[in-house]
Amino acid sequence: MALGISEIIDEKIGEVRFEALDLSFGEIASLHTQRELVIDPDYQRLFRWSEDQRSRLIESVLLRLPLPQIFLIENQDGVLELIDGLQRVSSVLQFIDSALLKLAPLKLDGCDIIPELNGLLFSDLSLSVRLSLKRTPIRAVIIKKQSKGFLKYEMFKRLNTGGSILSSQEIRNCSLRMLDGGAEFYSNLQSFANFPHFMNATSTLSDADREQKVDEELVVRYFALKNGRDLFKGSVRDWLDKYLEQILVEEHNFDWESERLIFNELFHLISQTFDSGAFVKYRDGKPIGALAPAYFEAVTMGIMENFEVASSLETENLRLRVTEALESNEFRGQTGPGANSRPKLNKRIEIIADAIKA
Structure with missing residues (x-):
């Protein structure tokens, strides 16, 4: 007997396994340092964002403004790969420790809600502000390694199709x-x-x-x-x-x-x-x-x-x-x-x- 629509949906839902959790930017930096999280520019090239855009993102994080969730996939060996959200994550990591991404330090420029931030490096901030930034969480959706490859493939296409800064x-x-x-x-x-x-x-x-x-x-x-x-x-x-x-x-x-x-x-x-x-x-x-x-x-x-x-x-x-x-x-x-x-x-x-x- 042919499956009904609800049964087909239930079956497909079971083919994608994921978990959602909050990761602080400090934790993300640590995972990347330990090579437990891959931030690969083959997925999204680093920094099409301007310096102003990156600076305003830092300002938003400091102001606790809501940030869109990021997506990661879990490889068979358990290592995570960032597949959506690289601009946000890389902007914060460059500001916190530019050596993580082998880039020049990010000096803030373009902040318009707190213009006093302009011209500052991470090291110029007080300890309490630095810790606050590193401890700020972002919601991460992790596509588990048990998920079917084709559905992971489709997910990436759909996340990055329509209004995307990436080419086809x-x-x-x-x-x-x-x-x-x-x-x-x-x-x-x-x-x-x-x-x-x-x-x-x-x-x-x-x-x-x-x-x-x-x-x-x-x-x-x-x-x-x-x-x-x-x-x-x-x-x-x-x-x-x-x-x-x-x-x-x-x-x-x-x-x-x-x-x-x-x-x-x-x-x-x-x-x-x-x-x-x-x-x-x-x-x-x-x-x-x-x-x-x-x-x-x-x-x-x-x-x-x-x-x-x-x-x-x-x-x-x-x-x-x-x-x-x-x-x-x-x-x-x-x-x-x-x-x-x-x-x-x-x-x-x-x-x-x-x-x-x-």
Whole structure:
């Protein structure tokens, strides 16, 4: 007999085990020092908060203003990892003892309720105020090690989706680590993003894009284009998430060695042919602007799916065929508004493929 909704809910509730407790900032600092609590910038990069934001957080703690709860996961060895709340925790730890995070001391600046705090270091405060700060508790929710990996993964995604300061790929990278095999998958993903010819071909990415892991997202997009295009339904973020979940949750086979060979050969050819102008718009045969994802999709797949023909062409001939196609009205008609649809995606790839085979 099929389970009812209430039974299904009860069953799922049992798959996530957690406990909530109050931890003082002094206790958090001690746990981190003893390596019983990992504060890993791979989850959320340290200090996108400005100095003013960090200072106002310290001011809020001193005033006993309510703070949002933080989330930690318990690893199999019992060590805790902070997965949500790094900005808050790191701001306080930097102020209390900057050596804990190997950062410069935080001098308060931007406090507007108690402006007298501005310009002060932790050591400038009285003993009673220092102790009060260290003893201030914050509610911590700990996801226990007995919880199922996929639900921990989903929790992180939902905590950090919508109004988040993290990019989609940063959330994806952190979420992956909660799945069996996810850490290894992410390590391999990074190695692909660091392949010299890939780095050269994507060198028109801005520093801000690289900081937000857009280069790693392009590697994921390449794999999804190559192996999971049928999953695409208009939302790139959902598509890439679904593709990775198929590999790691549903355990679809992924042969890293064969994929690495294809990837290296493809981007070696692309880099050799276009240098840094591989995935940009063209005007009068000249590359313009920054990397455009729609152009990345079309060029990588158009060449990969016709690699034998493409690699047999003279470098200048291949470059001319592809750039003329990219500059055509037909191709441009498949970009811009409404470009994130499967028919337009397939048409862009087809245009580049036809140009190569012409």
